[in-house]
Structures are given as structure tokens and as C-alpha cells.
Amino acid sequence: MNEEETQQAELAKQNDPQNKGFKAGFATILGEPNAGKSTLLNVLLGEKISIVTPKPQTTRKRVLGIFTDKSCQIVLLDTPGIMKPKYKLHEAMLDLADKSVEDSDVLVLLLDVEKYQKGKAELKADLAFQRIANTKKPVILVLNKVDLITKDASLELIAKFSSEYPFREIVPLSALKGYNIREFLKAVVPYLPASPPLYPPDILSTAPERFFVSEIIREKIFQFFSQEIPYSTEVDVEEFQENYEKNPARKDVLRCAIVVDRLSQKSILIGKDGKAIKRVGQAARKDIEAFLGRPVFLELFVKVKEGWREKESSLRDFGYK
Numbered sequence: 001m002n003e004e005e006t007q008q009a010e011l012a013k014q015n016d017p018q019n020k021g022f023k024a025g026f027a028t029i030l031g032e033p034n035a036g037k038s039t040l041l042n043v044l045l046g047e048k049i050s051i052v053t054p055k056p057q058t059t060r061k062r063v064l065g066i067f068t069d070k071s072c073q074i075v076l077l078d079t080p081g082i083m084k085p086k087y088k089l090h091e092a093m094l095d096l097a098d099k100s101v102e103d104s105d106v107l108v109l110l111l112d113v114e115k116y117q118k119g120k121a122e123l124k125a126d127l128a129f130q131r132i133a134n135t136k137k138p139v140i141l142v143l144n145k146v147d148l149i150t151k152d153a154s155l156e157l158i159a160k161f162s163s164e165y166p167f168r169e170i171v172p173l174s175a176l177k178g179y180n181i182r183e184f185l186k187a188v189v190p191y192l193p194a195s196p197p198l199y200p201p202d203i204l205s206t207a208p209e210r211f212f213v214s215e216i217i218r219e220k221i222f223q224f225f226s227q228e229i230p231y232s233t234e235v236d237v238e239e240f241q242e243n244y245e246k247n248p249a250r251k252d253v254l255r256c257a258i259v260v261d262r263l264s265q266k267s268i269l270i271g272k273d274g275k276a277i278k279r280v281g282q283a284a285r286k287d288i289e290a291f292l293g294r295p296v297f298l299e300l301f302v303k304v305k306e307g308w309r310e311k312e313s314s315l316r317d318f319g320y321k
């Protein structure tokens with residue numbers, strides 16, 4: 001669908017009397033790094049649209065995931081994991097999270113229950129909770145990863161958290177196992193305003209394809225490199241030639257820069273005889289082709305932008321501002 005067709009579909013829907021009783025609105029998912037926000041978003045949408053890795057802080061920009069069924073549309077705002085800011089990059093990420101909160105009808109606080117069982121951690125120490133503790137918006141608490149604790153432990157936590165804050169609902173679930181996802185939807189929908197769909201029902205996200213391309217490459221870097229490399233890296237899709245649609249004998253061409261923070265990181269990313277970057281490229285190309293549903297030629301190269309995480313201009317270029 002081109003932009004004009006999308007707008008027409010939108011208008012047609014707004015005038016459709018069958019939309020009576022429909023609810024639509026924005027929900028922001030907040031949690032500390034690794035709580036499972038991206039996993040939840042992906043299971044809700046049934047497609048891998050937010051990157052998931054076992055390392056904390058892999059989500060940086062907010063992804064607009066859109067869940068639509070017969071009676072509702074939930075526009076999900078995925079926020080970066082809430083942490084103590086160390087770099088300007090982190091401050092910009094937290095500003096994005098605050099902006100998502102402001103734009104929401106309902107907030108979803110996600111906790112990793114394993115951290116909380118047997119009094120190991122306290123709700124008031126959770127950085128995501130602190131960020132929204134004074135909000136007037138309705139907050140739904142999601143206890144994620146209940147597959148890792150006993151039923152009794154999960155009931156104990158529900159009782160404890162409900163005495164600590166007036167959560168509108170508390171939903172125990174497992175995003176990874178897909179357990180209790182329906183309950184989650186049922187908890188969110190009452191807090192959405194009566195409204196026709198805000199977006200056409202067949203789209204899952206408003207982010208452009210090049211965004212997903214860079215996210216997939218970033219995911220591979222997180223998988224294949226350790227220590228500070230992934231956290232110092234940004235991926236910039238410099239060229240996206242869409243050849244395949246016009247001529248299926250020609251692949252789309254993607255030229256992407258992996259931007260690093262320091263010169264010493266460049267040789268690590270490239271690896272001996274270019275082996276490391278080749279591995280990233282091969283794995284990313286496979287996933288990009290699966291995501292786009294067409295063959296691509298992927299060219300990766302490394303660029304050094306000294307101290308980019310601290311520079312206002314670089315943060316703006318990469319869309320954090």
C-alpha cells in the first residue's frame with residue numbers, strides 16, 4: 001500500500017459504522033534491561049520485530065508495534081531498558097522513554113519475577129518503576145518469566161506488589177513460553193479510549209524497512225561480540241537500492257555502515273582476514289531476506305566516529321533526538 005492508499009483505508013475505516021464499540025490507543029511497555037519487553041512485543045505481534053538477545057540494553061529506539069483484532073487496536077511503544085545514564089546516549093534513550101509515557105493511554109510495567117522472589121529485590125528500587133511511580137496514568141503490572149518460579153511464589157509476589165502500589169491489574173505471564181498472553185490483552189483493553197483503529201489493521205509497525213535492517217544487523221553484533229563492542233555500535237543503512245520489485249533477476253542492494261566509537265574497535269569487528277564481519281554479514285543477510293521476503297546483497301563496512309555516544313550531532317543523526 002502506498003501512502004495515499006493507506007490514508008484512504010484509514011478514512012474508510014473511520015467512517016465505517018461497524019467500528020462502533022472498537023477501542024484503540026497507545027500502551028507503553030517499560031522495564032529494566034532484560035525484563036523481556038522485546039520478547040513480549042514479538043509474541044504479541046507474532047513476528048520478530050524487536051530485537052531479542054540475552055544481553056541487557058539491546059533495545060535503543062522505540063518500536064511502534066501494532067496489535068489489532070476484531071475489537072481493539074493496541075499501539076505498543078517499546079522503550080529502551082531503563083538504566084542509570086552513563087553516556088549522553090543513555091540520557092537521550094531515557095528522554096525517548098519519557099516521551100512514550102506521555103503519549104500513552106496506559107502504561108505496562110514489566111518485571112522479571114526471578115529477580116523478585118524470596119525478597120531478593122524491591123519494587124521501589126526498580127528503575128522503571130521509579131520513572132513512573134508518580135504518574136497519573138493507569139499502570140498494569142506484568143510479572144514476566146513466571147515459567148522460572150513456582151505458582152506459590154508468583155501468588156506471593158502478586159499479593160506483595162498489590163499492597164505496594166495501586167496497580168490497576170497484575171498479570172503473571174511468560175512472554176517466552178507464550179503463557180497468559182490473552183490475559184494481558186484483556187487487562188490492557190479497558191484502559192484504551194473508544195476509537196476507530198488508529199492505523200490500518202494489517203500493519204504491524206510504522207517503522208520503515210531500513211530500520212529493521214539495521215536492527216537485525218545490530219542483533220548479530222550483540223550475538224557475536226562480547227564486552228563493550230555491541231554497546232558502542234550503531235548501524236547506518238547508507239544505501240537501500242530496491243531492484244527486486246522492478247526486476248526479480250536483480251537483488252536489492254544494501255550498503256550498511258557499522259559505526260564504532262573508537263579506532264581499536266574497528267579491527268575487532270573486522271576480525272582476522274575479515275572473518276568476523278563476514279560472519280555478521282552472512283547471519284544478518286539470512287534474517288533480512290526472511291524479514292523482507294526477497295533476496296538481498298548485503299555489504300557491510302566499519303566506520304569510526306570517535307566518541308559518537310557523547311556527541312549531540314551524532315545522537316541526532318542516529319535518531320535519538
Ligand SMILES: Nc1nc2c(ncn2[C@@H]2O[C@H](COP(=O)(O)OP(=O)(O)OP(=O)(O)O)[C@@H](O)[C@H]2O)c(=O)[nH]1
Binds near residue numbers: 035054
Ligand atoms: N525464562 C524466560 N525468559 C524470558 C522470558 N521473556 C524473556 N526472556 C529472556 O530474557 C532475555 C531478555 O529478553 P528481551 O525481550 O530482550 O528483554 P528486553 O527487556 O527487551 O531487554 P532490553 O532490550 O535490554 O531492554 C532474553 O534472553 C529472553 O529470551 C520469559 O517469559 N521466560
